[in-house]
Amino acid sequence: MDFSVITNNLSYFLLGAWPHGPLGGAALTLVLSVCSALASGVLGLVFGVALAMTHGAAHQALVLFLGFFRAIPVLMLIFWTYFLLPIVFGFNVPGVGTVIVALSLIGGSYLAHSVYAGIRSLPPGQWQAAAALGLGRVQALRYVILPQALPIMLPSFLNQWIALIKDSSLAYVIGVGELSFVATQVSNREMVYPTEIFLFVALLYFLICSSLELGAGAIARRYGTAAKPT
Amino acid sequence: MIKKFRLAAVIALSALAGVAHADRLDDIQKTGVLRVAAFDSNPPFGFVDPQSKQISGLDVDYAKELAAKLGVKLELVPTNPANRIPLLAANKVDIVLANFTITEERAKQVNFSIPYFASGQQFIAKKGVLKSADQLGSLRIGVDKGTTNEIVLREKYPTATLVAYDDTPFAFTALRNGNVQAITQDGPKLIGLLANVPDKQNYEIPPFSISDDLIGAGLPKGETRLTEYVNDFLRELEASGKAQQIYDRWFGPDTKTPLTRIFRIGDK
Amino acid sequence: MIVIENVSKWYGKTRVLDHCSTRIAQGEVVVVCGPSGSGKSTLIKTINGLEPFDEGRIVVNGVSVGAPGTNLPKLRAHVGMVFQSFELFPHLTVIENLALAQVVVLGRSRDEARTRGQGYLARVGLDGFADRLPAQLSGGQQQRVAIARALCMDPVCMLFDEPTSALDPEMVGEVLDVMVELAGEGMTMVCVTHEMGFARKVADRVIFMDQGAILDDCAGEAFFGDPDGRPERARQFLARVLPH
Numbered sequence: 087m088d089f090s091v092i093t094n095n096l097s098y099f100l101l102g103a104w105p106h107g108p109l110g111g112a113a114l115t116l117v118l119s120v121c122s123a124l125a126s127g128v129l130g131l132v133f134g135v136a137l138a139m140t141h142g143a144a145h146q147a148l149v150l151f152l153g154f155f156r157a158i159p160v161l162m163l164i165f166w167t168y169f170l171l172p173i174v175f176g177f178n179v180p181g182v183g184t185v186i187v188a189l190s191l192i193g194g195s196y197l198a199h200s201v202y203a204g205i206r207s208l209p210p211g212q213w214q215a216a217a218a219l220g221l222g223r224v225q226a227l228r229y230v231i232l233p234q235a236l237p238i239m240l241p242s243f244l245n246q247w248i249a250l251i252k253d254s255s256l257a258y259v260i261g262v263g264e265l266s267f268v269a270t271q272v273s274n275r276e277m278v279y280p281t282e283i284f285l286f287v288a289l290l291y292f293l294i295c296s297s298l299e300l301g302a303g304a305i306a307r308r309y310g311t312a313a314k315p316t
Numbered sequence: 317m318i319k320k321f322r323l324a325a326v327i328a329l330s331a332l333a334g335v336a337h338a339d340r341l342d343d344i345q346k347t348g349v350l351r352v353a354a355f356d357s358n359p360p361f362g363f364v365d366p367q368s369k370q371i372s373g374l375d376v377d378y379a380k381e382l383a384a385k386l387g388v389k390l391e392l393v394p395t396n397p398a399n400r401i402p403l404l405a406a407n408k409v410d411i412v413l414a415n416f417t418i419t420e421e422r423a424k425q426v427n428f429s430i431p432y433f434a435s436g437q438q439f440i441a442k443k444g445v446l447k448s449a450d451q452l453g454s455l456r457i458g459v460d461k462g463t464t465n466e467i468v469l470r471e472k473y474p475t476a477t478l479v480a481y482d483d484t485p486f487a488f489t490a491l492r493n494g495n496v497q498a499i500t501q502d503g504p505k506l507i508g509l510l511a512n513v514p515d516k517q518n519y520e521i522p523p524f525s526i527s528d529d530l531i532g533a534g535l536p537k538g539e540t541r542l543t544e545y546v547n548d549f550l551r552e553l554e555a556s557g558k559a560q561q562i563y564d565r566w567f568g569p570d571t572k573t574p575l576t577r578i579f580r581i582g583d584k
Numbered sequence: 585m586i587v588i589e590n591v592s593k594w595y596g597k598t599r600v601l602d603h604c605s606t607r608i609a610q611g612e613v614v615v616v617c618g619p620s621g622s623g624k625s626t627l628i629k630t631i632n633g634l635e636p637f638d639e640g641r642i643v644v645n646g647v648s649v650g651a652p653g654t655n656l657p658k659l660r661a662h663v664g665m666v667f668q669s670f671e672l673f674p675h676l677t678v679i680e681n682l683a684l685a686q687v688v689v690l691g692r693s694r695d696e697a698r699t700r701g702q703g704y705l706a707r708v709g710l711d712g713f714a715d716r717l718p719a720q721l722s723g724g725q726q727q728r729v730a731i732a733r734a735l736c737m738d739p740v741c742m743l744f745d746e747p748t749s750a751l752d753p754e755m756v757g758e759v760l761d762v763m764v765e766l767a768g769e770g771m772t773m774v775c776v777t778h779e780m781g782f783a784r785k786v787a788d789r790v791i792f793m794d795q796g797a798i799l800d801d802c803a804g805e806a807f808f809g810d811p812d813g814r815p816e817r818a819r820q821f822l823a824r825v826l827p828h
Binding site: 218219221 | 737
């Protein structure tokens, strides 16, 4: 093993061509992940709450809509958004935007069901008690249901976000220079160090994912205790 | 399979949407940006330079000259072989300069400039494995997805076992690991590849080729003015001697990949 | 104060309320009893609209509960309800449980809501428990907090849905004491309960239900003092629940 290929190209792995070109590498993976984690979280909350608050046809339509995004592979959605939207609607989404939109929609659809399940997991008596005090459904959701449901949902969010970090590597299909893409470029130029390069890439993904897990664990310990019966 | 399906979908929809609106040459001059799809993993045509961290190579030099002639900024979009036509169809780039072999099939979907490079489809194998083209029918051969090499090999040697990879370096890794017994690509690309391999003494490029390929610039279907502009540009480049300079920079006698120039722009 | 006229309700094909009618006057304490599954809880929950009904009419304090335009949250804000399983909000402290609806629904300031909350906590005998979490309280204490929470809203009447059924026997008394005290202050109360001792002590009226129908509706003294005047089902029920 010869890890000089890593040290020689370290800044390219971490930052891409930046500052003399667009940001890439691990930094772009982080940017893609953070943006799509936030957006998927918001979408998941909005759609999950919508699932919990709707009935009948509207509910079914929403389930279908979310089912669509859960059913298509991330790779397909990225590819379709990037290449087909401009052709069909004359609407051009840049590569980075495409990846964030695709990851957010798919992550958001998964999270919506987690949020819905979290809301449903609370006893119906909590809704009734809130209603009996004169709270409307939105107020009940905001002050009574979500504060209890969100800590329950945290592990689902974490799982989804970790999956999302790894899925950001699918950006390669449209040439977005995130970590695995720049690693492939270097590997293809250097030819004989794929083991070293992809071991290093795996280590970077591991570091990113486990720091998210540690961070979330710390947050859960800090704020989670108040919500838990002792 | 997936890639083929995707490509078909892109083509079908681009046909539906209709291709001709504004003139692309005007658009480029108006926006002041020329968007070029180039390889990022295929030395010496297009690869990421370790020092500058920018995509460079023979195709990129052509792109730079074209942008300079147009007086606009150059924006390089990295591509693999399979994305070349979708990038044009989806109006993500104005021109493909990525070792793009001119074929009739592709000419139904894109415009081609006059050829600016010629090569033949050749093979790399471990030393002593591949002596003549007759053996090809009995070998496992690595090819790049979405290239003409794949199609030609299937037609001429239907009994060969083909394994498709995303890119030449992947195919070469498969060769190193013994997954395939040979890989095929355009000769100059294989020479460029072999030049970067530390243990190149173990491999050889047998001295035969199974096709004559002409390489041209790919342009959006129906963009006649832009195509003519690029043709004029290529002819000028040859006349001024710049085409020779570019060639020598990558394939000249002092390079890692010396290769005699057998084709000049305008020959065909 | 509360008018219930010919109210019926079905779950699919099962009739759970069968032409129920009664009137409850200001300051009256009414106990609803009957075997389990008789529809008592369903009936009491139709009064504040937690359970919709299919036929009939319910008017509370001049507001028709089932009418399409009725602002149910506004109505419920002034109809206190206490549940069998307390339903305190487990993520909030006791005082926050008491203050939440006052602030969010009635628009009181946080300070005002807390001050009132403290007052009602003292009345139910839980001074000093303001900053505990519900999970740190006994069942009886939790139910008293729930009563205080309802009282903070200045209710025009109070609905109790089996408030002591989920409690350990030794905690039943502390909750009933609070309810007796409340009755003594003239609060209009509708209580679904099996506590016949409590009923005998405070009920102005007793309603007996079976299979969704109101079979008996009479003064408390009559219900306990005149077994012969009771319908057959009510007599059987009384014979089982009253101590021998």
